[in-house]
Amino acid sequence: MITFYFTATGNSLAVAKRIGGNLIAIPQVIDTQNPHYKDDVIGIVFPIYSNAPPKMVRRFLENARLEADYIFAVGTYGNLPGACMFNLQKTATKNGFRFDYTNQILMVDNYLPIFEMDAEIAKLPAKKTEEMNAKIAEDIALRKRNQTPASWGWRIISGILGAIIRTDKNAQKYTVNEECTTCGICAKVCPAKNIAVADKVEFGNHCEACLACAHLCPQNAIHLKKEKSGKRWRNPDVSTTEIINSNNRHRDLP
Ligand SMILES: Cc1cc2nc3c(=O)[nH]c(=O)nc-3n(C[C@H](O)[C@H](O)[C@H](O)COP(=O)(O)O)c2cc1C
Ligand code: SF4
Ligand code: SF4
Numbered sequence: 367m368i369t370f371y372f373t374a375t376g377n378s379l380a381v382a383k384r385i386g387g388n389l390i391a392i393p394q395v396i397d398t399q400n401p402h403y404k405d406d407v408i409g410i411v412f413p414i415y416s417n418a419p420p421k422m423v424r425r426f427l428e429n430a431r432l433e434a435d436y437i438f439a440v441g442t443y444g445n446l447p448g449a450c451m452f453n454l455q456k457t458a459t460k461n462g463f464r465f466d467y468t469n470q471i472l473m474v475d476n477y478l479p480i481f482e483m484d485a486e487i488a489k490l491p492a493k494k495t496e497e498m499n500a501k502i503a504e505d506i507a508l509r510k511r512n513q514t515p516a517s518w519g520w521r522i523i524s525g526i527l528g529a530i531i532r533t534d535k536n537a538q539k540y541t542v543n544e545e546c547t548t549c550g551i552c553a554k555v556c557p558a559k560n561i562a563v564a565d566k567v568e569f570g571n572h573c574e575a576c577l578a579c580a581h582l583c584p585q586n587a588i589h590l591k592k593e594k595s596g597k598r599w600r601n602p603d604v605s606t607t608e609i610i611n612s613n614n615r616h617r618d619l620p
Contacts, residue, residue, distance in 0.1 A: 367386065367387030367388065367405060367406065367407040367408070367409070368387055368388045368390060368403055368405045368407070368408050368409070368434075369382045369385055369386065369387040369388065369389050369390070369408075369409045369410070369411060370390050370391075370392055370395075370408070370409065370410045370411070370426070371389060371390070371391060371392065371410070371411040371412065371612070372391070372392045372393070372411075372412040372413065372419075372420055372422060372423050372557065373391075373412075373413065373578075373604070373609060373612055373613075374413065374476065374555075374557070374576035374577055374578035374581065374609075374613075375474075375476045375577070375578065375581045375582070375599050375600050375601060375609075376600050376601030376603065376604030376608070376609060377413060377442045377473040377474065377476070377601045378411045378412055378413050378440075378442045379411075379601070379604045379608060379609070379612060380499070380601045380603040380604050381411050381440055381442055381471060381473075381499055381502070382411040383603065383604075384499050384500070384502075384503045385409065385411065385440070385502065385503050385506050386503070387407065387409070388405075391557075391611070391612035391613065392410075392412075392422060392423060392426050392557075393422065393557035393558075393612065393613050393615055394612070394615070395426070396422055396425065396426060400431075401426075401429060401430040401431065402430070402431040402433070403430060403431070403432055403433070403434075404433040404434070405433075405434050406434060406435050406436070407434055407435065407436045407437075407438070407506075407509075408432045408433075408434040408436075408437050408438075409437065409438040409439065409440070409506065410423070410426075410427070410438070410439045410440070411439075411440045411441075411442065412439075412440075412441060412442070413441070413442050413443070413476075413576075414441045414442065414443040414447050414448075414450045414470070415575065415576075416527050416528060417446070417447065417448030417449065417450050417520075417523070417524035417527045417528060418448075418450055418453065418524065418527070418528045419441070419450065419454065419457075420574055420575075420576065421574055422557060422558070422574055424457065427454075427457050427458065427461060428457065428460070428461060430461075431461075431462075432461075432463055433463075436466050436467070436509050437458075437463060437464070437465050437466055437467075438465060438466060438467040438468070438469075438506055439451065439454055439465045439467070439468045439469075440468070440469050440470065440471060440502055441454075441468075441469075441470040441471070442470070442471050442473050443470055443471070443472060443473070443475070444472070444473060444474060444475020444476065444477065444481065444486065445472075445475050445481075447470045448516070448520050448523060448524035448527065449516035449517075449520040449521045449523075449524040449525075450470070450524060451468040451469070451470050451514035451516075452468075452513075452514055452515065452516035452520075452521065453516075453521070453524060453525075453528075454468060455468070455513070465513075466509075466511050467505065467506060467509075467510060467511055467512045468512060468513055468514045469502050469505070469512055469514060470514060471495065471498045471499060471502060472493040472494070472495060472498065473490075473493065473495050473601075474486045474487060474489075474490060474599050474601070476577055476581060476599050477577070478577060478580060478581075478590055478593040478594060478595055479590060479592055479593055479594065480594055481594055481595065482594045482595045482597070483595040483597035483598060483599050484595070484597055486599070487599070539590055539591045539592070540569060540579070540580065540588055540589065540590060540591075541588070541589050541590075541591065542566070542567045542587050542588055542589075543587050543589065544587075545585040545586065545587040546566075546567060546583075546585055546587040546588075547585055548563050548564075548565065548566065548567070549563075549584065549585075550563045551582060551583060551584060551606065551610070552567060552578075552579035552582070552583050552588060553567075553614075553616055554610040554613070554614040554616065555578040555579060555582045555606070555609050555610055555613050555614070556576075556578060556579055556613060557574060557576060557578065557612070557613040557615070558570075558572050558573060558574045558576075559572075559615045559616060560572050560573045560574070561579060567588075578609065578613060580593075580598065581598040581599055581600060582598070582600060582606055582609060583598075584606075586598060
């Protein structure tokens with residue numbers, strides 16, 4: 367079994383670890399030419415951004431040839447998933463395969479412009495994340511089939527959101543304060559190779575809007591111009607090193 371994943375603050379990696387298999391971080395294979403993967407089971411776990419998969423996950427699904435007896439997809443989200451998992455089937459169909467199982471799991475919402483992290487953490491017990499994580503892992507182990515339904519209303523709203531909210535374009539509004547020690551961790555957790563650190567931190571123009579840099583800076587030095595929360599989030603089941611190993615594409619950095 368191969369489980370592909372994309373993660374910024376560890377939620378999706380925590381779910382992927384619980385499901386198991388040979389875990390492959392999408393940023394590590396996104397530049398592979400003519401990607402073709404064959405196994406008995408292939409799956410993908412990712413965070414939902416603006417009711418859709420992250421841009422890099424869409425690119426992966428559009429380019430990769432996935433051959434398996436059973437294919438699954440799990441979206442992690444914080445409040446409103448919209449028709450993300452429903453629409454994902456369309457991407458799959460266009461690429462010549464179908465997900466046998468899709469599901470979504472409510473976790474901490476790491477979207478700093480809207481959500482306050484302490485309040486999000488306080489909501490965790492009511493979100494029943496652990497129970498859902500166990501259920502999804504069991505469903506997949508038993509090769510269950512499931513399609514996530516979506517109302518017509520959500521299909522329309524998610525379509526409009528995906529078209530008008532370009533999180534990648536909105537994402538370059540960061541400030542780095544004087545607490546920065548130029549440690550380079552923000553560059554290493556960035557899945558998009560969008561940060562360079564020499565004597566200061568510099569952002570490029572191909573941000574995925576994942577917020578890994580802001581959440582994982584050990585000095586809490588990276589801030590959005592508009593953020594609801596000064597507090598940051600990393601899933602307790604995942605270390606910063608695991609996220610670096612997943613996302614670091616600057617192999618030449620110290
Ligand atoms: C740019 C961005 C957009 C997001 N959009 C949504 C959304 O539309 N609906 C939702 O419920 N959560 C949304 N979230 C929250 C994440 O999907 C959620 O926190 C996810 O579990 C993070 O996974 P990760 O820790 O693996 O990065 C968004 C987060 C970010 C950074
Ligand atoms: S992770 Fe934080 S402290 Fe380290 S270089 Fe980046 S902004 Fe500076
Ligand atoms: S610059 Fe920050 S928000 Fe943008 S892709 Fe890199 S880590 Fe994610």
